[in-house]
Amino acid sequence: MEKHNNGNSPGTLYVVGTGPGSELYMTGAAAKALETAETIIGYKTYLDLIPSFLTKEKEVISSQMMKEVDRCRESLTIADSGKKVALVCGGDPGIYAMAGLVYELARENDYSCAIEIIAGLAAINSCAARLGAPLMHDFAAVSLSDLLTPWELIEKRLRAVAAADFVTAIYNPKSKKRTEQIVKTREIFLEHREPKTPVGIVTAATRENEKIAITTLDNMLDNEITMQSTVIIGNSQSYTWNDLIITPRGYRGKYSL
Amino acid sequence: MEKHNNGNSPGTLYVVGTGPGSELYMTGAAAKALETAETIIGYKTYLDLIPSFLTKEKEVISSQMMKEVDRCRESLTIADSGKKVALVCGGDPGIYAMAGLVYELARENDYSCAIEIIAGLAAINSCAARLGAPLMHDFAAVSLSDLLTPWELIEKRLRAVAAADFVTAIYNPKSKKRTEQIVKTREIFLEHREPKTPVGIVTAATRENEKIAITTLDNMLDNEITMQSTVIIGNSQSYTWNDLIITPRGYRGKYSL
Structure with a gap:
């Protein structure tokens, strides 16, 4: 020793x-x-x-x-x-x-x-709070960085959670050199979710240069996504209201709201 | 209005x-x-x-x-x-x-x-810290409460993340009346992961009555699991060391540690 x-x-x-x-x-x-x-x-x-x-x-x-x-x-x-x-x-x-x-x-x-x-x-906590309440049901976190993980495994995981309707937080969506993974991610989710599915992009949460974009799966790539961004893709029940993303837990079916 | x-x-x-x-x-x-x-x-x-x-x-x-x-x-x-x-x-x-x-x-x-x-x-942050470093790779959170969510959807999600090798945090694993869902969860994960896969059970994290158990997928049901517990199931690479659960990120394959 x-x-x-x-x-x-x-x-x-x-x-x-x-x-x-x-x-x-x-x-x-x-x-x-x-x-x-x-x-x-x-x-x-x-x-x-x-x-x-x-x-x-x-x-x-x-x-x-x-x-x-x-x-x-x-x-x-x-x-x-x-x-x-x-x-x-x-x-x-x-x-x-x-x-x-x-x-x-x-x-x-x-x-x-x-x-x-x-x-x-974590980004998953602070970005969710800045977007409203996007994570309110089962969720997954997937990093798109293929530096330490083979892309095949990342893709397998994206397909699994997209198909099983998880709200999904994408970590490390993009870097200067690594730009194609987020394009592919959007394509995978579009195979399972509506183009109008809400997507939130939070960059530098709570810092001076914070940026928040509420967009859709269809249009998400029109927004700036950087190394400091976290991308949260809603599930099939998520909706936008007053520039917020809300994922219902299911109270509405059971209680009178 | x-x-x-x-x-x-x-x-x-x-x-x-x-x-x-x-x-x-x-x-x-x-x-x-x-x-x-x-x-x-x-x-x-x-x-x-x-x-x-x-x-x-x-x-x-x-x-x-x-x-x-x-x-x-x-x-x-x-x-x-x-x-x-x-x-x-x-x-x-x-x-x-x-x-x-x-x-x-x-x-x-x-x-x-x-x-x-x-x-x-959240429980996912605090329980992970108490267990060592179990969440270090892609992870999912699934609640076993079928009060607001049909069990069929919960089971579909469990199968998806078990098959795609996500570290999985189980929220609301059990209540006095609801005891079978965690039994079924273990069975689903055993279809995809080794019986020796590390499992951590944290009850009342950071409170006076905090309890921490490090166990395996095979033996997890021998431990006390309550409404206040969060159960974290490791992925195929997770291991235990000094009563901690560690999920490697992948540095070892790329760097000399």
């Missing part, structure tokens, strides 16, 4: 979800972990969203995008040396973020620091 | 997600909405979890379970009369909670108060 901690008692790694962006949507537990930490590590965009009083007079390590493995390894190494470290994730560390990778690295390399996952509001 | 507001300017209804239970997991935005509200309405269990300094010297209306339609209607009526009202939901109001019903009632009955949805940590 490789030694990482140079004889010190190992410390703690907090994997902290800071939510969608605005400080208002951070939990008390996340703020407390950042306050407790001696070292704060994260991707620059997310670090910049943390209120400065939580980071001042601390070691702050800003990491590049795409360097997730390095970032997690560095966090574990510093925590193993005896420090309290906060690894910052936008959204929820447990949803398409760093929680899993931290555990995978800890397991493969026998790190012995304590690891605590602090949940945060 | 029925008049609700007796001539006053209509107020605001905040539909507030207070998260899993512990005050620590509430967002600043939720606390602010409760602070701003003149009237706070909710199901007793959730009201009891709110710190008392946020409710004191306010009108607090405690509602019974199963009375969701009445609760939402009363919230809208009071807000329409000109007041600031907070309708409290445990978890996230947008996920199997009150956000959709509030909008449905507002639309059907021409309420004119402003409505604001304040997202909170």
Whole structure:
């Protein structure tokens, strides 16, 4: 077993979800972990969203995008040396973020620091609230990034949830280089749902540059979709009202509304 | 159009997600909405979890379970009369909670108060964090309650996500009267996944009576499952380590961990 901690008692790694962006949507537990930490590590965009009083007079390590493995390894190494470290994730560390990778690295390399996952509001929570109530029935989340997952599996999953009428949240819909997956996704859903099915596109939820578009499956590609967007496709019962998307739970059939 | 507001300017209804239970997991935005509200309405269990300094010297209306339609209607009526009202939901109001019903009632009955949805940590976020990192790949949420949804549709959805290898969060797995749906769910997943597939059962996440069980698809029914439980079934790649469930994202195939 490789030694990482140079004889010190190992410390703690907090994997902290800071939510969608605005400080208002951070939990008390996340703020407390950042306050407790001696070292704060994260991707620059997310670090910049943390209120400065939580980071001042601390070691702050800003990491590049795409360097997730390095970032997690560095966090574990510093925590193993005896420090309290906060690894910052936008959204929820447990949803398409760093929680899993931290555990995978800890397991493969026998790190012995304590690891605590602090949940945060994921895009699925914050974008849904900005759109009205689109997720109110069974839903699925699918990432279109084929960097770590073969497209065949992504397509299989899209077909399954499209056919079974799940409200579907599309993560990582598009990047500069990766533009065709969202086109294909729309085609798959059109095989199972009406062209007028409501679609919401939320970019940079709760941040200064937030953009919200309410559109349809038919017209969704006429709207700007970026790396920071989450796309929510309604189910067969979803409708729009006052620029909101509402998916009924089924009360109307059972109660007089 | 029925008049609700007796001539006053209509107020605001905040539909507030207070998260899993512990005050620590509430967002600043939720606390602010409760602070701003003149009237706070909710199901007793959730009201009891709110710190008392946020409710004191306010009108607090405690509602019974199963009375969701009445609760939402009363919230809208009071807000329409000109007041600031907070309708409290445990978890996230947008996920199997009150956000959709509030909008449905507002639309059907021409309420004119402003409505604001304040997202909170849903069971899917908080339970995942307590279990390790089970949701790290594409996932689905399915409620087993057949009160408002025909069982045939629920079963169709379970079959779809079981076959397409989604990590699956089961909401409302069981109640005193409704015990067979979780038995059938296990059978459906066993048609597609190994008996040793990791399953996590979290009951009353982050509350005093929290219980966490890490088990397998084969043995899951040997554990206590209640109305307050969320059951997370891993995908074909999920594994257990140190009493945690980890679903790899796929870094291992691409990078040296």
